[in-house]
Amino acid sequence: MDFLNVWWVYLIVGIIFLYVLAQSTVFLLKARKRALELNFTKEQIRKTITSSMIFSIAPSMAILFGLVILTKVFGPMVAGLRLGTLGALTYELPAATNVIKGVFGLDIGSLAITPEMIVTALWVMTLGCIPPLLIVPLFLKKISSRFDQIKEKDETWKNIMMDALFLGMISAFVGYVVAPVTDELTGDTYISILAILVLVTSALFIIIFGILMKKFKQDWLKNYALPLSMIASMGLALVYALLGVR
């Protein structure tokens, strides 16, 4: 990967990161202006920004874990860019594996990986998850107007439909937690009691925070209940693991 450790790769990656930060900032400022027009207070907006940033810390740490894995193939600059934009580790790692292992028969992190293998994997990763970048600009306006028609037709159904959309996503991830996992070292396949415990712990924490908000008027928790529940349950995952739960 040394051939990627050159100034012009740093420059291209730097430009792309700046572009993403610029787009985020422009959208944030435009949405803030619009939010003020819609009578949100500056305090509400500030809390939304702060809580969204705090919420992002724990999942971002998991992305850094992926960064360490992909750095072994692409170096930190390209790996960071791939994980911080467009896709996610759940796309990037299988796509890279399809090339490095599937085509060339090597493991991620192997010292025998050549520049041609890396470039091939990078092209596959780039073109392998490109559809949203074409579909969103071309069709989002149409999708939105179709959705608006449904909303205008029946307000009650709109609210139920929005909850049902989220529940569909939630159900898939709740199910995913009980999926058997395979230990890479021993080859053992087992259902992760640890993952189930973390799921239940996180649920319990947010219930407790909900009670604190309702009974004890701790309104400040509204914005922070989710990130606090996540961080607390991830912290307890370490304790459960130390107690031998896996």
Add this chain to the structure above:
Amino acid sequence: MKRTYQDQIHFEGRIWMLGALLLFVSLPLFISIFSGVWPSFKNFFPGFIATAVIFWPVTTIEVFTFTPMLGSGSSYLAFVTGNLTSLKVPAALNAQDALGVEKGTDEGDVLATIAVASSSIATTLIIILGIILIIPLAPILESDVLKPAFDNVIPALFGAIGVVYITKRFKVAIVPIIFMLIFFLVVPGSGGLVGIMVPVGVVISLVVARVLYKKGLIK
């Protein structure tokens, strides 16, 4: 004539997104041009087919699944910055719920955009920091002691979000949850299929919700 906020978002969002498309493709393109290393067709093609056959349909369906949840402004941003299920959608959801704003409204859309933009900035900065500090960070992130925490971000996230929505719409939730629990328990290697199962879950919950609504069992 002055554009409305939504029209302006669509106009600018398209420009930003097409710019991002060009930049993302420019990375492998410039690497190939400057280094002189190009993939051979016989190596690229099988790797690309193996990837695209799964991820083209999945990412296409994701657009239709997540854009109604996110709204217009945050969709143009979230599909550029990625990490939708673990970051952007929950961030939007958290922001809307914290202020008790209805989803699918102008207010909900604007709050989702603020949340997704803030989340994108935080994540990008953390990743940039991670790149700079990769050498001292790697042993910490790979340590056996911390691994259980990083391995369980998804259960930690969906335990908290899940209980709120499941209790709110229990009648709608029960069928997709049971279906998914059985699916992931029974189907071998199902852990790698979660991306594909999200739209399946969405379709099931929408059908269940519609039936219950038509029968007057939910409101």
